[in-house]
Amino acid sequence: MAVTETTITRKVVERASSGARTKDLLFRAALLLCLFVAVLFLGVLLVDVAIDGIPLITPEFITNFPSRLFAEESGIRPALIGTLYLMVLCAAFIVPIGVAAAIYLEEFADARRWWNRIIEVNIQNLASVPSVVYGILGLAFIVRGPIDIWGLGKGSPTLLAGALTLGLLVLPVVIIVSREAIRAVPPSIREGALALGATKWQTIWKMVLPGALAGIATGVILALSRAIGETAPLILVGAIAFRLTDPTIDGQFSALPIAIFQAAGEPRPEFQILAAGAIVVLLAVLLLMNSAAIYLRNRYEQKW
């Protein structure tokens, strides 16, 4: 009897063959290697930039205007201010439009209607259109188009045009993340509010949006950090590297990626190195924004 039982046990739970275990180990090693390659390149890049760039970061580097003559006096003041302006203007443009579009698509649009499905597919596609295409769009319709007609830019590229172009670029992303945040609010919360006699608008404004706020804010910050790192659209809408006064909304402007692009193309090595300094500043701004996004998500995300 006892013998039979042992036999059965052995048959039911066979030991893993050594071949299977080797395969398992190999697979894990391959995965680790892939991770290592990705992290290694990022690490080399960061260390290289930090070695070149950090010694350049002085108060003068931040507050000086760029110079064509003396590399040691050259600074990134207009580029940094321009980037901060772009960020704020871009946010002011994309938050209301992006969130409103997301509310429409999630709360009002009837997904059975073909036009709503077309809008949805289009937004997904727009999110992956290359940024240089948005640059052309901005040049044709914003620099030379309505903004010029309004007389704000007097026919020349303006900071507002740059901000709107970057806004168009990241708007699909904002709509998509806002929709996800709105969808994460459970239907039972909407039902609860409606059953108390709240209108649809009150339900959205007082229950759905507060519940989705952390997700929307996180998404907006990540979208903005993509926007301020973009170079191609800004080149196309006419950002310039050498600007010797602070940028204004309706005037010409510079931005950090433009300053980096310009410095990296310099033939003189002492000017080339300035790119590393600008990169460090840009990365610092991006890291700050991403940390803010992580903090917001951890602190305010609603657990349902």
Added chain:
Amino acid sequence: MPKVRPALDAPERREGAQAAIFSLKDVQVAYGGVPAVENVTFELVKNEITAFIGPSGCGKSTLLRCLNRMNDLIPSASVSGQVLYHDQDLYAPDIDPVQVRKRIGMVFQKPNPFPKSIYENIAFGPRVLGMKGDMDEIVESALRKGALWDEVKDRLKTNAFGMSGGQQQRLCIARTMAVEPDVILMDEPCSALDPISTGAIEELMLELKRNYSIVIVTHNMQQAARVSDRTAFYNVDKLEEGKRVGKLVEFAPTEKIFTAPDDKRTEEYVTGKFG
């Protein structure tokens, strides 16, 4: 024991506690053109608890949700027949569903407190309805009606998600009380709760029926027998091609349903032969 009323009797002829609040005539609810429940005709009486019982898929929750137009939230749902609430057709074109839900509150199967403080959970309804009066008093009175005041009066500002399931459900009932409805619809309010919490809510319902009319959907026949005055038994009719439709089989005083039902299917269901 009161006699079962003929369904078409005009409600205004009766007075006081016996007046009909709901009068349904040949109601059918369909999703995307496919009927989910049909042939429903009955009257609900003021200050009574009416229980809807029946096997899964018989349409009792669907029917409950058409009493305060919650089915409007499902775009494919359509209601035909007549749903009269105090002689007013709830599905007349000039009726605003928001106004309907103000008068006819609803408590759901799973407790669904808002992710806010206990106080704000109660205050939300009165605020959006623009109710006048001292909000602290409104909150206290609602929590007392929900038999919750003594348990939570010292932590009104804490998040409602920290309460137990039973407390959350009583909070949802109290929240409904705060907007002073006329009828409370309860969709299996105890199905997610333990027996002690269930007992507390049943006690609460018996207390509330003095001032409100209650309709409760329940899977629990003992619960229907314990709390309700009248019981509606729904059953599933299997049609050809595997289609199913819910039908109201019998609507009678609870005692009659559980002791001497007219219909054989009712008897089989309440004695546990199927369902």
